[in-house]
Amino acid sequence: MTTIQGYRRIPGYVLHAYGQYYRLLKKAHPITLTFSVTSRCQSNCLTCQIGERSQKGRFKQNPDLTLAEIEKIFNSLGPVYFFNVSGGEPFLRRDLPDVVDLAVRLLQPAIIHIPTNALAPEPIERHCRDILNRNRKKGLKIPLTVKPSIDGVGKLHDYIRGVPGNFLKLEETIVRLKMLEEDFPEFHLELGTVISKYNIDHLDEIEDFVHSLGVQSYRNEIAEERAEFFNKGSGIAPSAEIYERVLQRFAQEIKNHLSEKRALTRVTETLRLKYYDLAVKILKQQRQVIPCYGGISNLHLNFDGELWPCCVLGYDHPLAHLREINYDVQAALAGSEARKVLKFIHGRGCYCPLANQWYSNVLLHPPSLWRVILNYFLVDRTGKKV
Ligand code: SF4
Missing domain, CATH: 1.20.58 (Methane Monooxygenase Hydroxylase; Chain G, domain 1)
Structure with a gap:
């Protein structure tokens, strides 16, 4: 699928979202599915506590979805425009190429995006190559974007991410992924900074560094207090x-x-x-x-099968737990719990500047x-x- 063919699908998603919003349609047909593929992460970021909790074994009672479970969920959902992988650290999942393979087959995304903490340069490159080769074998050139995080230059990055030596690993990851861009035109390296009170005075330095590497795409987003990150009340946002x-x-x-x-x-x-x-x-x-349009245009699947309207509401306002209802997304959204949450959102009971969600909201306004x-x-x- 080319990018233009992908864009042509958007009006269909937009019309469907209106239909759902005004309760004319029941079936979920989101523009974006974000899937936190694993709870595991090696980082100890100042802005997120997922890594610390996973290293302490806090998610042991909620294991990651298996491939068989993921297949059932994707089957019940159907096509999405944007498959947005999240974590934990996605590349810690050894079967990540199999997960993406399932998404390509059952969700038919026009774009795939994977962020990374860049702590394992060789497996990151290997998994990306595997994903791209599998797509090529199917005759597909689906754009794949991989976004290593850069929250500072040198020691500042290591301080914010909580891992000594992270910046050196990041540099190695960038070199490897830049080579991948030469081999696969559908692959895009992008760098991303989470703007928090820890790096707000260093943004020029970070941007200059990114440009000195010749990386074309650089994205920033504001640090947010999210149920997903277990960082509510931390005051990390500027x-x-x-x-x-x-x-x-x-x-x-x-x-x-x-x-x-x-x-x-x-x-x-x-x-x-x-x-x-x-x-x-x-x-x-x-x-x-x-x-x-959280919960309609965008859905978030957590690593253990909990379905969220977005990562900000996350654990506080889940739509359903798919392990308890036979992995059926459509049944989940027709349930009373999901209807209550959607009413809360559409009654403007919450607010936030979550980028992915607001891109969809703009399309729908x-x-x-x-x-x-x-x-x-x-x-x-x-x-x-x-
Ligand atoms: S406003 Fe923010 S918190 Fe509320 S549903 Fe939308 S994305 Fe989620």
């Missing part, structure tokens, strides 16, 4: 005002280079501009500034989508709006 200043700079950077980008990249970059705008408003006004289209056409070659 204030809305500081975040606004940082985002204004990122937005200008995007505008400066927008006209140089290929048409499809321009689409995602203009979408990102709108997201930045909304994220600041959400943080300042502390409410859903446009409706959130005509005035915001119109702004994206205007930005696409109105940003002139100097990056200023005409």
